[in-house]
Amino acid sequence: MLFTALSAMALAAATPVGLPTTSQTAPVYVDAIDYPGDEDGWSTFYDLERRLARGFNDICGDTFCEGEYSNIQHLRYRCSVRLADGVMGECIWTFAGSNQEVDPTSGKVVVDGRIWQCKSPIVPGTTIGEFYRALAGRDAIDARLPRGGRSIYHGLTDCGF
Template sequence: MTLALATAASPAVAADYVDAIHYPSNEQGWDVFFDLEARLAGDFNDVCGDTFCEGEYSNLQALRYRCSVRQADSMMGQCVWIFAGGNAEINEATGKVVVDARTWACRTPLAPNTPLASFYSALSGNNPIDAQLPGTSTTIYQGLTDCLH
């Protein structure tokens, strides 16, 4: 019984990484991150028809963009942008709708030890999808090209 009480009373262990919306603390990054996500989604919609949304999955949708941040020093861990697309055809013999649906998890090509502030700064202008990522010669768009094609 003593062991159970000691375990229940032990303090919670702090996470090494948090979602960017929770950096530096709970929901403090909410506005800046969701603004960036909305601008990225707008950029994706602008380029989708001429690039990624041709061919088999012509209805790609940006679902969610998420980034992890190391709590101790604001260095980014990883960013992933999730997309979904699908096709639906009618089976003429049965009347059933045959669905081919797929998701993609596209990693942003971040340089190691990218500070969150540098990331936000680099993507603060118009068309963040085409902005050069800090410490790299690449963009989020180029990362999507590798992932979605």
């Protein structure tokens, strides 16, 4: 009995904090592409992401891409959804950009790269269904989010490009 208790304590001490164990419970939140089940939201979410990327590309040159980083690119848009009831957790839109210059003495290209993680202003209690309906049109980036929320564009203005 003592050996079993000591073995369990050693195993617990050897398991890094934050890593899943075999006795972990079901997830509370999932990626929107996996709501309500495994990859069930795939086509709806990726359609939305494509429309958001198109909207960003349409406005980038006159807004966010006029500064030091003129080549900002959309990388990925991701949202979390509470599995039990479809209430959204948060949405993060990730972008990357860079500024390159040639060093005239060495000929090396000097790169200053940045990554931005922009949080969409989702109002607490918003469901994924409400979210998709509000952003169903072509101009999803400018559509007002449900429950009196601001647009995803407004979330980008808070991002600090």
